[in-house]
Amino acid sequence: MPDMLAIVSKAVFDKDAGPAKLGQVVPFSGYASASKHLQKLDAHSRLFLVTVRPPKESLWLVAVLDGLSFDGQRWHSRVNTTRLTDISVLKAQLVFDSGKGIVAKPGALGMSLQTPRVLTRADAQLLLDAAATGNKRIAAPRPVNLCQHEDRSPLPCLCKRCLPSAPERIESQGTQFVRAKVELHSRVLWFWLPASLTNDLDAVTQAVKTRLGQRIAPFPDEATADSAAMSTSDEDAE
DSSP states (O other), X not given: OOOEEXXXXXXHHHHHTTTOOXXXXXXXXXXXXXXXXXXXXXXXXXXXXXEEETTTTEEEEEEEEOSOEEOSSEEEOSOOXXXXXXXXXXXXXXXXXXXXXXOOOTTOHHHHTOSOEEOOHHHHHHHHHHHHTTSOOOOOOSSEEOOOOOSSOSSOOOSTTTGGGOOSEEEETTEEEEEEEEEETTXXXXXXXXXXXXXXXXXXXXXXXXXXXXXXXXXXXXXXXXXXXXXXXXHHHO
């Protein structure tokens, strides 16, 4: 009884949902697809429908369908009661049962979601919590782990999903490594450091932080808060 995520194409959404806006409920009561990937669904599953909206590839949660049954061509369900919700901020947090998350080049988000995916329990809860906010701004949990999932590295992956099970120290190909991190602008970048460089950890992390600072900026709300704090300090100084 897995929960799954599937995409509603732009054409179908425009036809069936028309001018619907964020916060409104689109009364979908089924999903037309005979995809073999959806055969994992049963009457106890939920099917989360999303769509990609122009012009900036916003990812919207369209509906959550339950009470599912399949007639060979279409999945039927109870009428959706979930509001249209912009879940773009969750793109980097969904991991799916594959652990690979959403990987898409610019302009290809919709294409990357063509194959239905099994959601983890945490994924489903993220989506439901987002819908429950009523399209208020959803803040990603911070600090945000910048590590992407890595299957082929000889060292343990340090992405959000794998980090809890990653050791503090490990040996690979005769070399000892220790786990280290750099934090900047409410992001954290984990990496493996050769144990022989432990005495140089401060210098290494500072070099990584400097390089990271050239690529990322503070979150908008933090930048605003920092500016306000600086203004207050200036006023106090006067």
